Amino acid sequence: MLTEPMVTDRPDAMASEQLSRPAVLIDLALDEDTPTVGAEVIELASRFGRWRSRENSASFTAATPELESPTDNREGRPGSWSERLAPQRDPMLVAPAPPPIREQFVARQQWEGYVESISSDEFFARLVGVIGDRDEVSSAIPMEDVHPEDTDLVQVGAVFYWTIGYYEGPSGRRRSSDVRFRRMPRWSKRDVDRTLGEAKLRAERLRALTDDSPAS
Amino acid sequence: MKAQVQSEGITVVLVGHFNPAIFTPYWFAEYDLIRVQEAESAEIHVVHPDIASFDAAGIRFQVTRQKFSASTVNASCFQLVRDVVVGTFHLLEHTPILAIGINRDVHVRAQREAWERLSNRWVARDPFRDFMPSPAPCSLSVESERADGRQGQYTVKVEPSQRIQGVYLSVNDEIRRADDAVDHGCREIIDVLEEGWHDALTLSEAARDMVIAELNSNAD
Numbered sequence: 001m002l003t004e005p006m007v008t009d010r011p012d013a014m015a016s017e018q019l020s021r022p023a024v025l026i027d028l029a030l031d032e033d034t035p036t037v038g039a040e041v042i043e044l045a046s047r048f049g050r051w052r053s054r055e056n057s058a059s060f061t062a063a064t065p066e067l068e069s070p071t072d073n074r075e076g077r078p079g080s081w082s083e084r085l086a087p088q089r090d091p092m093l094v095a096p097a098p099p100p101i102r103e104q105f106v107a108r109q110q111w112e113g114y115v116e117s118i119s120s121d122e123f124f125a126r127l128v129g130v131i132g133d134r135d136e137v138s139s140a141i142p143m144e145d146v147h148p149e150d151t152d153l154v155q156v157g158a159v160f161y162w163t164i165g166y167y168e169g170p171s172g173r174r175r176s177s178d179v180r181f182r183r184m185p186r187w188s189k190r191d192v193d194r195t196l197g198e199a200k201l202r203a204e205r206l207r208a209l210t211d212d213s214p215a216s
Numbered sequence: 217m218k219a220q221v222q223s224e225g226i227t228v229v230l231v232g233h234f235n236p237a238i239f240t241p242y243w244f245a246e247y248d249l250i251r252v253q254e255a256e257s258a259e260i261h262v263v264h265p266d267i268a269s270f271d272a273a274g275i276r277f278q279v280t281r282q283k284f285s286a287s288t289v290n291a292s293c294f295q296l297v298r299d300v301v302v303g304t305f306h307l308l309e310h311t312p313i314l315a316i317g318i319n320r321d322v323h324v325r326a327q328r329e330a331w332e333r334l335s336n337r338w339v340a341r342d343p344f345r346d347f348m349p350s351p352a353p354c355s356l357s358v359e360s361e362r363a364d365g366r367q368g369q370y371t372v373k374v375e376p377s378q379r380i381q382g383v384y385l386s387v388n389d390e391i392r393r394a395d396d397a398v399d400h401g402c403r404e405i406i407d408v409l410e411e412g413w414h415d416a417l418t419l420s421e422a423a424r425d426m427v428i429a430e431l432n433s434n435a436d
Binding site (some may be wrong): 108 | 289
C-alpha cells in the first residue's frame with residue numbers, strides 16, 4: 001500500500017527570480033573514487049539551491065532563502081533551513097531564515113471558454129466562470145490580448161482560460177489579464193498510424209455488418 | 217479581521233517509475249505543451265539521470281525516478297498544470313504510474329487566536345486533561361474514502377500556518393491505480409486525472425470555504 005506522503009506534495013513554484021542572488025558557491029571535483037554524487041545529496045541540494053553537474057565536476061549554488069514555497073507549510077519556521085542542512089555538517093551551506101514572500105498573483109476571476117467565431121481583430125467566446133462568478137457569459141476578446149505563440153491556436157472550438165487578477169507585492173498591486181489557450185500534445189507519427197489503423201478496422205467491421213444485413 | 221486566503225497552490229504528484237533525464241523545458245516546448253518562450257526563460261535547477269527540477273511557464277517540475285510533480289502557486293496556471301501533466305503522459309503512455317495525488321495548499325490569514333478557537337470547536341480536550349496539564353491540538357487530519365468508488369482517499373489537514381498569522385489547509389485527493397487495471401502503462405489513470413480534475417478542485421474549494429466560514433463564524 002502506498003504511504004500518504006508519497007503522493008502528497010506541496011507547491012514549490014514561483015521562486016525563480018530569487019535564484020538570481022546566490023549566497024554560496026561550492027565546486028566539487030569528481031574523480032575515479034567519487035565519479036558521481038548520490039541522488040539523495042542532489043535531491044536535498046536542489047531543494048536549497050542550483051545544482052549543476054558536468055563530466056568531471058559538479059557545483060552547488062546555495063540560493064537565497066526565498067526558494068521556499070509560499071504555500072509550503074513544512075519549512076516555514078525560522079531556523080528550519082539550518083535544521084535540515086545540519087546533517088551536511090558544512091556551515092557554509094547554512095542559510096538564514098526565509099524572508100517574506102515578495103510578490104504573488106491573486107486571481108479575482110477566471111473563466112474557461114471556447115471560441116465561437118473569429119474576426120480580424122477579435123474573437124467571440126462562450127465563457128464559464130471557474131474562479132469568482134460562475135455564471136455563463138459571452139464576450140469579445142481582442143486578438144492583441146493573445147500571446148503571439150498562441151495565435152495559431154485561436155480556432156473555432158478551441159478551449160482557453162482567461163484569468164483576471166493582480167500581482168501583489170511590497171510596491172503595491174498591478175493588474176493582470178492572461179488569456180491562455182489549451183495546448184494538446186503534438187501527435188506523433190505512431191499516434192497517427194495507430195488512429196488510422198483503428199479507423200480502418202472499424203470501417204471494415206461496419207462494411208461487414210452492412211454486407212451481412214438482408215436487403216431491405 | 218475577516219479570514220481570507222493569503223496564498224494557495226496546486227500540485228499534481230504522480231508515483232511510479234520515471235526517467236528524470238528526459239524532462240527538460242525544451243522537451244515540453246518541443247511537444248507543444250508549453251510556449252517556446254517559456255522554455256527559453258525557464259529556470260533550471262538540475263537535470264540529472266536521478267532528478268530533474270526546473271521552473272517553466274509558472275510551474276515547478278520536479279522529477280525523480282519514483283515521483284513526478286508539477287506545482288504552481290499562480291491561480292492562472294491551475295488548469296495548465298492539468299493540461300501539461302495529461303499531455304505529457306499521453307505522450308509517455310507506457311510510463312507505469314501507480315497513483316496520482318491532486319493537492320491544494322492554502323494559507324488563510326486570520327486572527328492570532330484563530331487556530332485555538334477553531335481547534336477548541338473541533339477537538340475535545342477534556343479526555344486528555346487526565347494526563348496532560350494543557351492539551352492543545354497542533355494539527356487536525358481527516359481522511360475519507362473516495363466518493364467515486366475509485367481506489368484512493370481524500371485527506372484534509374488543518375493546522376496553524378507556519379508562514380503567516382492564520383491557518384494552513386492541505387487537501388490531498390489521492391487516486392490509486394485499480395488492482396484489476398488492464399492497462400500496463402498510464403492511459404487509464406491519466407484519463408482519471410483528466411475526468412476527476414474538476415471534482416478534485418471542487419472538493420478542495422469546499423474544504424477551503426468551510427474552513428474560512430468556520431474561522432469567520434468564530435471571529436466575533
